[in-house]
Amino acid sequence: MISRRKALHTGAGLAALATVGAPSILHAQTKTLKITTWGGKWGEIMKATVLPAFEKEFKCTVSADQAFPFLPKLQVSSKNDPIYDVLHTNSNEQWNAVTEGLVMDKITAKEVPNVADLYPYAVSDKIVGVTIFTSAIGLGFRTDKGLTKPTSWKDLADPKLAGSRGGYLIPVNSLGQAHLMMLGKVYGKGLTDLDAAYKALEALKPIKLVDFTGQMEKMLLSAEVSMGVIHDSGVYRYEGPNMQPVDFASPSEGVLALEQVLNVTPGSKVKELAFAYIDYMLRPDVQKMLAEAVWYSPANKKVKLEAKYDAKLLTTPEKVATLIQPDWKWYNARREDIDARVTKILKG
Amino acid sequence: MTTAARPSPIAWLIAPAALLFVLFFVLPFGVMTAMSFYSGNPVTNPNAFLTTRHYERFIFDTAGIFHEALWSTLRIGLITTVISLLIGYPLAHWMARMQSRLGHALVLMAVIAPMLTGIVVRTFAWMTILQDKGVINTTLMQWGVIEKPLPLMYNEFGTIVALVHIYVPFMVLTLTGVIGRIDERLEQAARSLGAGRLRAFVEVTLPLSLPGILAGSLLVFALSISAYVTPSLMGGTDVLTLPMLIAQQVGTSFNPNFAGALGVILLLVSLTIVVAYNRILARLAGGQGMA
Structure with missing residues (x-):
């Protein structure tokens, strides 16, 4: 027979156990969204403002990985329990990921309602996933070197710029590839005329x-280069x-798109939350905050930026029409040959 | 009646190091080697199959860059090692023979000080010195010595300069310990028997310091051929090494299998060179094994 004292002791013990264990039980019930995101100013704002607000609204925790490169880590994780639920990269990496079945093919307004308000380029056939921002390449x-403002990509080949023009190691940088x-x-x-491109590269x-x-x-x-290929936000x-x-x-021939793309991994255990996160990132107020912080052009048509940002970023259909989106699927299929060829051209 | 043999206490002391070696070298290297013989990742891709195509890609080198990258890696490693030895040996000898404890401590601090700064920071420091608008070129141009900047960076020269600066302390610290243990009286005896200072050094001190030369050289060579940050930042398009290619295959071409094959090739070639170097030094030292 259990005595009254023993019953009280047991009850108190169970109550203490429940009190101590409650946070972990609560934590176990809280969903965790695993994402990738950039560092720098972008990362600061994400961690200080955007992600806490998302966690509060959707009663979840977000685990953000800022340690680039992300795709190799996703490659080695299980497809049924991927290391990320949402993958944030530039467009060409998404094409590599979709080829290996690591991310979804398309994201539509059915899963992410704010997709309905995006400029067409954000979900064009050149995009896997959905574009949330773009930069113009x-x-x-330098404005202190007596140079006239370039109007054409051909201006980079001006003999006066020999040794002071800048580009990228093409095998490792998507701006160089674009x-x-x-x-x-x-x-x-056209964009796929590699022979002409190689010849022009040699001339640079x-x-x-x-x-x-x-x-x-x-x-x-540092004026080490006077003119170079770069994205507008840089x-x-x-x-x-x-x-x-x-x-x-x-340049008058058009600017190249450097898209910030979000996508969901097919094996994610919190797919609905992942779609909600992408929808959240496409909200006009979130888009405005991030666009004005890092000078990215928002993909949502409804975003109204302050005048100084509006004047320079791609915020109207006319300005967006100057964007040229490379066909990364085509490029990635030829990548090994291109890498070898450009390495030989640029060596020495 | 027999009793089960107990492991010696030494075995228990070695166990943590052995475990670390297995966990952080043998296991990863085994995985890397296995991956290099697959078409994809066999864990996540059920269609991945066994193949030798990554090795064939390197051996036949239709792209025309892989053999050059290997040669470039070894050349940079060898030159860096030789220069580090030439700079490090006299410094180590001076330190080892220094009578003043304070002087020894000060020189030791001077040698170690650069190691307190990260490799990236040191490489960027070299960039500000060697680039076209850097300290050297700007000064020489202001003095009217040169009209155009000297090509000090974005080539093998700049890469080797930065690597030597980074790895000389490893050479000095290794050599100092070995030279410090050589009995000075041996050199004095040689001199008292009529040998000049140079001959006493060449015939007594130098052979006795060969184990230090071997250890320091191998350390610097291994670090140089596996360097990634410095050749990437200082080499520009003129320098393409195997570690750069490996990083490229993993980070941007997303082909870990070919990266694994390149890693195995680099290790095998390096081991071959190390064994050959060991044998040559052993022969020079009178037939005794050095390592």
């Missing part, structure tokens, strides 16, 4: 090549107190 240049395709369009029959030598855009920014800021961010003698030019 054009020419950055620029190579643009050379095919400007000097040949001597050229200083870097492997990531941050390094190109530094080269422009130049516009040095405004205000950070003002530097650099500017961005959109």
Whole structure:
């Protein structure tokens, strides 16, 4: 027979156990969304504002990986229990991922209602997943070197710029890859005219090549290069107190799209939450906040930016029409040959 | 009646190191080697099949860049090692023979100080010195010595300069310990028997310091051929090494299988060179094995 004292002790013990265990039980019930996201200013805003607000509204926790590259990690994780629920990369990596069945093919307004308000480029046939922002790849240049503002991609080949023009190590940088395709369009029959592109690339030598855009920014800021291929946000961010003698030019042949793409992994256990996150990132207020923080052009047509951002970013159908989207599926299929060829061209 | 043999206490002491070696070298290397013989990732892709195509791709090198990358890797490694030895040996000898404890401590601090800064920071520092608008070129142009910037960066020269700066401390620290243990009286005895300073050094000190030369050289060579950050930042388009190709295959071409094959090839070639180097030094030292 259980005595009253023993019953009270047992009851108190169970109550204590419940109190101690409650947070972990609650935690077990809270869904966790695993995403990838950029670092830098973007990452700061995501961690300080965007993600906490999302967690509060959807009663979940978000685990954000900022350690690039993401795709190799996704490649080695189980397809049924992937390391990420939402993959944020540029467009060409998404094409690699979809080829291996690591991300979904398309995301429509059925899963993500805000997709209905996007510019067509954001969900075009050149996109796997959905574009949330884009940058324009054009020419950055020093304004203190007596250069006239470039109007064409051909201006980069000006002999005066020998040794002070900048580009990218094409095998490792998507801006370099996109620029190579643009050379095919400007000097040949189109984006896929590789022979014309190779010839034009040869003519750009001597050229200083870097492997990531941050390094190109530094080269422009230190005047190590006077003109180089870069995305608009990489130049516009040095405004205000950070003002530097650099500017961005959109060549008349068009600017290349550098899309920020979100996609969902097919094996995600929290797919609905993943779609809700993408929908959240496409909300006009979230788009406005991030666009004005990092100078990205929002993909949502309904976003109204402050005048100074509106003047420079791609915020109207006319401006968006200047965007050229490379066919990354086509490019990735030829990647090994292209890498070998450009390495030989640019060596020496 | 027999009793079960108990492992010696030494075995228990070695066990953590052995475990680390197995966990962080043998196991990853085994996985990498296995992956290099598959068409894809056999864990996540049921259609992945066994193949030798990654090795064939390297051996036949239709792209025309892989053999050059291997040669470039080894060339940079060898030159960096030789220069580090030439700079490091006199410094290590001086440190080892230094009588003043304070002087020794100060020089040791000077040698170690660069190691307190990250490789990326040190490489960027070299970039600000060697680039076209860097300290050297700007100064020489201001003085009217040169009209155009000297090509100090984005080539093998800049890469080797930065690598030597990074790896000389490894050479010095390895050599100092070995030279410090050589009995000075041996050199003094040689000199008292009529040998000049140079001959006493060449015939006594140098052979006795060969184990240090071997260890320091192997350390610097191994670090140089596996360097990624410095060749990437300092080499531009002129330098393409196997570690750069491996990073490219994993990070941007998303082909870990070919990256695995390149890793295995790099290790095999390096081991061959190390064994050959060991044998040559052993012969020079009078037939004794060095490692």
